[in-house]
Amino acid sequence: GQQLNQSPQSMFIQEGEDVSMNCTSSSIFNTWLWYKQDPGEGPVLLIALYKAGELTSNGRLTAQFGITRKDSFLNISASIPSDVGIYFCAGRLTDSNYQLIWGAGTKLIIKP
Amino acid sequence: ETGVTQSPTHLIKTRGQQVTLRCSSQSGHNTVSWYQQALGQGPQFIFQYYREEENGRGNFPPRFSGLQFPNYSSELNVNALELDDSALYLCANSLGGRQETQYFGPGTRLLVL
Numbered sequence: 001g002q003q004l005n006q007s008p009q010s011m012f013i014q015e016g017e018d019v020s021m022n023c024t025s026s027s028i029f030n031t032w033l034w035y036k037q038d039p040g041e042g043p044v045l046l047i048a049l050y051k052a053g054e055l056t057s058n059g060r061l062t063a064q065f066g067i068t069r070k071d072s073f074l075n076i077s078a079s080i081p082s083d084v085g086i087y088f089c090a091g092r093l094t095d096s097n098y099q100l101i102w103g104a105g106t107k108l109i110i111k112p
Numbered sequence: 113e114t115g116v117t118q119s120p121t122h123l124i125k126t127r128g129q130q131v132t133l134r135c136s137s138q139s140g141h142n143t144v145s146w147y148q149q150a151l152g153q154g155p156q157f158i159f160q161y162y163r164e165e166e167n168g169r170g171n172f173p174p175r176f177s178g179l180q181f182p183n184y185s186s187e188l189n190v191n192a193l194e195l196d197d198s199a200l201y202l203c204a205n206s207l208g209g210r211q212e213t214q215y216f217g218p219g220t221r222l223l224v225l
Binding site: 004006031033040041042043044045048088090092099100102103104105 | 116152153154155156157160168170202204211212214215216217218219
């Protein structure tokens, strides 16, 4: 089936550092979504992207819809302890109904 | 706090058994989607119900079935459980099926032995 390659799988960072993660696919998507999942909870939507080249911010988070429509990027600036969690990208294919394809997640860990 | 609740929170079953998982609905949210999330993976779409009818299905066998009730709450039923069915099962409510506006419950952790 369709797959999204999300990287890195995990990140160990110092508080205050900037973070970058991305998702790539061999297929074209018409929507990219970024979610965060905390332990014991379901994913929560962070940012939604609808157009190639679109750059959208939500506080310290910024995400971009790649020009080729096959990738997306999420950046977190000046990380804080509550940023710890698992970040997922999800995309909707151009010829799909409402079904989302999800990446495997990037686990963000802040070094003490 | 999304207002979406799921029960039970944890469940242990043995291979071959059947299981029913439940999901509440936020007021007016007429669409529910169910996902399977294996350990270390992203959620995988199982199916979606809109106004009590299934209107989309992922790559899951027929032994995964669902129901949506008039109050928009929902059940996921899995028959003939297999070891690989061990996962976190998430439901998500939305209005009209737009997945970017969906709210997830905390999930039910199912372990099949």
